[in-house]
Amino acid sequence: MALLNQAIGRSAGAQLGAGEATGLLLHRNYLAYRSAWWIFVTGFLEPVFYLFSIGIGVGQLVTGFEFHGQTIPYAEFVAPGMLAASAMNGSLLDSTFNFFFKLKYNKLFDQMLATPLTTSDIARGELSWSLLRGGIYSAAFLVVMVAMGLVHSWWAVLALPAALLIGLAFGGACMALTTYMRSWQDFEYVTLATLPLFLFSATFFPLSAFPAAVQWVVQVTPLYRGVVLVRELCTGVVTWESTVSVVYLVAMGLVGLVIVGRRLDKLLLS
Template structure:
């Protein structure tokens, strides 16, 4: 707490850099959540339970699964998709429900603007926290995959950075969309959007199972791009699809961050 007070005192005397502002907001969120660490467990357990129930259960019935010409166990096919979903869940929770509460109810962002922090500092700091939360979920899930022998390539060392890109994309866009929400009832749209993204992300079966028209739609969804990236890294079968996924996720996150900054300007400074 003394560190935070000292940093704020310095910030009051002179403007802070983007990195310092993000660090202050990360530390603030850490202080707010350190006694409620169990909240992080919920987002981590959901994909793990899916992995055991579907990946392992159905995997007993599917003895051989084809992926890019290679035969892999069904659980090894499903697990990277659940890993990507875990990163999405971590970013989604903080960039929607928590962000909305800070913006509309406890007016935390209004208080921050009484300091040298800017609206873009707030946007970057909140996005950084979403990335951290998604990264924690993903790192824990990756350890589960390693313990179960569901990782077959050294490329998997890049999986956690890949999940941070998923968090960047979902965190940026979801924060942007949240700034347009008027009440808690609007969060029905979050469920309406996130559930189809999860079910139609080619997590449980290959995208080639869809008709061509549906397949095109699935391939341009952000979770599918994350699933492609994680699956190719954990199996070691890399294609240009991974490179496209990286560019797609980075662009989506940066666009969302830009929109958040402008929306916060409009909501809090006018």
């Protein structure tokens, strides 16, 4: 609240620092969602139900998969993939549907630009909020994994930062793509892209299940890179693939953020 009062007391032409502007937008989104806490609960429960139905239910029929030379139970194989998918879904909601509504219909960003906020501030603030939402989903899911005994390595403490990287990548890229959307019908492409990612990013079965030619395609998809990173951390077998995944996800998120800033300049200031 002190941050909000300080910002209100500024002169109209004064510029806000990057951290201060991001804090204001996070506070604004918190106030907007404070009475809709159930939305966060429903978003968290979806991957948990998947884990119980597929990881535990189907796991009774599957002995397990080999991962980096060791055989792990099916539930322990699926759970990290679901954690990565949870981070993607949490970030995706705010960076697509909600972002589009604020941009095209609510005209919230136009109102923000009447204040000392800039388009870059808006882009950072919205991406930070999508990261926060994805982080909450991921943290809660990680607690469920620990409670179910699906985590056996201290490397897993880095799974939450890894989930934030997944949220950064998808949040930045999806916000950038959303600035090109013209109507709600365009969001059919979001489902068209995310559903195959969810099903075919080695979330439920290993990469070796695909034909060799398809494996190359899968390995360059963003959710697969996130699944690899989280699975290696949760199982304690960390390889060079995790480094590749970190670089990939950071680059994807930052490039998306730059594009968002430029697109908002064109859409709102020209």
